[in-house]
Amino acid sequence: MTKTSGERVDSRRWWALTVVLAATFMALxxxxxxxxxxxxxxxxxxASASDIQFILAGYTLAYAVLLIxxxxxxxxxxxxxLFLTGMLGFVVASALCGAAPSSLYLILFRVLQGITAAAMMPQVLAMIQVSFPEHEKAKAIGLYGATIGIAxxxxxxxxGYLISQNLFSLGWRSVFLVNVPIGVAxxxxxxxxxxxxxxxxxxRLDLVGAIILTASLLAxxxxxxxxxxxxxxAWSFILLACFPAGLTLFIIYERKMLENGKSPLLSPSLFRDRSFSLGISLILVFYAIASALFFTLAVMLQQGFGYSALTSGLTYLPLGIGFFLASLASPKLVSRFGPAVLLVGAIITAGGIGYTLEIVHHHGGHLVWMALWPSLFVIGIGQGTCAAPLIGTILSKVRQVNIGAASGVLTTATQLSTALxxxxxGIFFYRALDISALPDAHARYAxxxxxxxxxxxxxSVIYALLLIFLLKAGQQRHPEKAVSASGQRG
Known part of the structure; x- marks a missing residue:
């Protein structure tokens, strides 16, 4: 790993962090x-229903499959x-989305947004890892985690605010144009x-490997x-069946590249570390928990109870505050008490979800959105306690030569877990909605x-179990540093 400016610590690294966190905020x-x-x-x-699906999916798909x-x-x-090029492209694509004259153009510009975000976002974690000394990485990644929560x-x-206020009579276009001043700055x-x-x-770029991996992730x-x-x-199941086949082909090809002395897109050695593989599994489960909760809560509040987008957004506010505060505090907690803090965060998250379950079960169709604030705050505390230390713990076990690829894999896992x-x-939610015999729509959605x-x-229970395995793997590798490794390496 090299820096063009030498190995000395950059005195402006915290200002630089502000820049990359602004990009993280925009992309998320x-x-x-x-x-x-x-x-x-x-x-x-x-726009038709199909157009709307592709407006939503175009960004996510292009972003997810091109991150590595x-x-x-x-x-x-x-x-x-790459970061600045991606940032420039993202600003231009956002402006084009805001000026789109038709749904077809908006779909194309959303895909362009995803492509440019895929050039920009993988650089963030890699730049944090190479820009900060070991004792500051935990704090920097803590701020990264806090930014994820806010975004x-x-x-x-x-x-909801932009749509309800209709600033400058821009309507929906303001949700894209808001990126322009932030991105330019x-x-x-x-x-x-x-x-x-x-x-x-x-x-050089392993172009064949990139094509195989991109096609596999798209499948x-x-x-x-x-x-x-x-x-x-039927096509959805055919594509899903193509994924493991494509991934197997990619692994075989990458090994052949390595045997021939060439540079593969992803080094197989990256996945030989049990801690890294477990860490990716944890990321998949962790962000699947968040996306599943956010999706079903939004559908219940807006479609089931008829709340506005702004009111629905306000419901999430305590979760965001809890996540932000816990993300800032977690580096110090891990430094003092060790990586077991991650397990405490997992238990708090599970407790918050159980608390939410009890609230909704108690109120049923008479649920008021503010009744969820206490339990969502608890969930935010739990997830914020986990997010930043989890990322730091995974990356701390990666060799510097693989840090860029590891950041790409980790960010890709985050995006795929959201879809998962x-x-x-959605299968459980809509099935329960379809078979419910309750006469009241509010009660059915609840x-x-x-x-x-x-x-x-x-x-959440699966996440906690995987976390125990990760902590044990770390202890087996570094028994004398098991408690302090995460806090020192961040």
């Missing part, structure tokens, strides 16, 4: 904020260069503040995103939400 915000604008887009552009390739390009050409909650809240600040870094062993992501809305037709969570919880929460609670 765009995964959620558009949901609120769908009715306005449908009315203004006369984006991380490799950052290793090759420089992370600062996730802000999507509903900010989107971050881009101008990033040019002098960010330091360049790259992986000297990444000489998984596309049916997960579109399958339920399409009624799970919505996909599986019942379906409780069924979904039971599924989410099971996921």
């Amino acid at each position: 915000l765009d995964s959620f904020i558009v949901n609120v604008a769908i009715p306005s887009i449908q009315a203004d552009l006369r 390739t984006g991380s490799r390009l950052g290793d090759m050409f420089g992370r600062k260069r 996730t909650v802000s999507g509903q809240l900010l989107g 971050a881009l101008l600040a990033g040019i002098p503040l960010l330091q360049e870094s790259r992986n000297p062993s990444a000489k 998984l992501a596309f049916p997960l995103v579109q399958g339920r809305e399409a009624g799970w037709p 969570g919505v996909c599986f919880v 019942h379906a939400f409780t069924i979904s929460l039971e599924f989410v609670l099971i996921l």
Whole structure:
């Protein structure tokens, strides 16, 4: 791993962190904020149900399947260069989305947004890892985790505010145009503040490997995103069956590349570490919990109880506050008490989900949105306690030469887990809604939400068990440092 400016610590690294966190905020915000604008887009552009699906999915699919390739390009050409290029493209794509004259153009520009986000986002964690000394990484990743929490909650809240206020008579277009001033400011600040870094062993792009992996991820992501809305037709199962075949082909090809002395897209050695493989499994389950909860809660509040997008967004506010506060506190807690803090966070999360289940079960169709605030705050505390230390713990076990690829894999897992969570919880939620004999719509949606929460609670238990295995794997590798490793390496 090399930095073009040398190995000394950058005195402006905290200002540089602000720039990359602004990019993180924008990219994650765009995964959620558009949901609120769908009715306005449908009315203004006369978009069909199919158009709306692709407006939502186009960004997620392009983003998810190209993240690993984006991380490799950052290793090759420089992370600062790829980050700023992606940022510029994201700003332009956001402006084009805001000016889209038809649903077809909006779909194309959303895909462009996803492509540019895939160039920008994998560089963030890699730049944090190479820019900060060991004792500061935990704090930096804690701020990264806090940004994730703010962006996730802000999507509903900010989107609802912009639509309800109709600023400058822009309507739905404001949810895209809000990225432009943030992106321009971050881009101008990033040019002098960010330091360049790259992986000297990444000489050229493994184009064949990139194509195989992208096709494999698309075979998984596309049916997960579109399958339920399409009624799970035969093509969705065919594509899902193609994923393991494509992944196997990719692994065989990458090993051949390594045997021939060439540079693979992903080094097989990255997955030989049991801790890293377990860590990716944890990321998949952790973010599936969050996406499943957010999706079903939003559907219950807006479709079942008829709350506005802004009110629905306000419901999430305590969760975001709890997540933000816990993300800031978690580095110090891990430094003092060790990685067992992650397990405490998992238990708090499960407790918060159980608390929410009890509240909804008690109130049923008479549920008031503010009644959920205490339990959602508890969930936010639990998830915020886990998020940043989990990322730091996983990356701390990765060799510096693989840090770019590891960041790409981790970010890809985050995106895929979001689709997985919505996909599986949707099966339980809508099945419960369809078979419910309750006469009141409010009660039917509340019942379906409780069924979904039971599924989410099971996921939380699985997450806690995987976490125990990860902590044991760390102790086996570094028995004398098991308690302090996560706090020191962040």
